[in-house]
Amino acid sequence: MKGIEGGCHCGAVRYRLDRAPEASMVCHCRSCQRVTGAPIAAWVSAEKARFHLIRGEPKRYASSPDVERTFCGGCGTQLTYAQRGAPDEIDVATASLDEPGAFPPTHHSWLEDNIGWVRFGDGLPEFRKSRFGS
Numbered sequence: 805m806k807g808i809e810g811g812c813h814c815g816a817v818r819y820r821l822d823r824a825p826e827a828s829m830v831c832h833c834r835s836c837q838r839v840t841g842a843p844i845a846a847w848v849s850a851e852k853a854r855f856h857l858i859r860g861e862p863k864r865y866a867s868s869p870d871v872e873r874t875f876c877g878g879c880g881t882q883l884t885y886a887q888r889g890a891p892d893e894i895d896v897a898t899a900s901l902d903e904p905g906a907f908p909p910t911h912h913s914w915l916e917d918n919i920g921w922v923r924f925g926d927g928l929p930e931f932r933k934s935r936f937g938s
């Protein structure tokens with residue numbers, strides 16, 4: 805299996821997932837807004853052991869005390885999100901995948917931070933916070 809590949813805009817950082825992600829969502833939280841500079845961010849979740857950097861080394865940023873995000877230091881593309889409390893899991897920025905349409909989201913999270921003019925109307929479940937309620 806070739807795997808599922810993706811990377812940043814400039815091509816300096818490339819990665820591969822060697823199994824399809826287990827979950828896919830759209831996040832409306834303030835941290836995702838700030839780090840991406842975009843009104844929403846979409847993420848797929850995978851086992852960390854299935855995620856491999858295959859080119860380059862991203863920069864790391866703690867967007868909150870227990871969260872580490874990675875991004876390309878050259879072009880700024882956000883790549884991953886990981887929580888200290890979930891060491892076996894990694895979220896990968898859906899739009900950084902080579903085929904971002906392959907894993908459609910199943911829900912929207914953190915609507916409490918949603919920017920008022922962002923409307924999606926796709927009928928998917930919406931959560932005020934995370935889908936786990938915290």
Ligand SMILES: [Zn+2]
Nearest residue numbers: 812814876879
């Ligand atoms: Zn880059």
Ligand SMILES: [Zn+2]
Nearest residue numbers: 831832833836
């Ligand atoms: Zn978020």
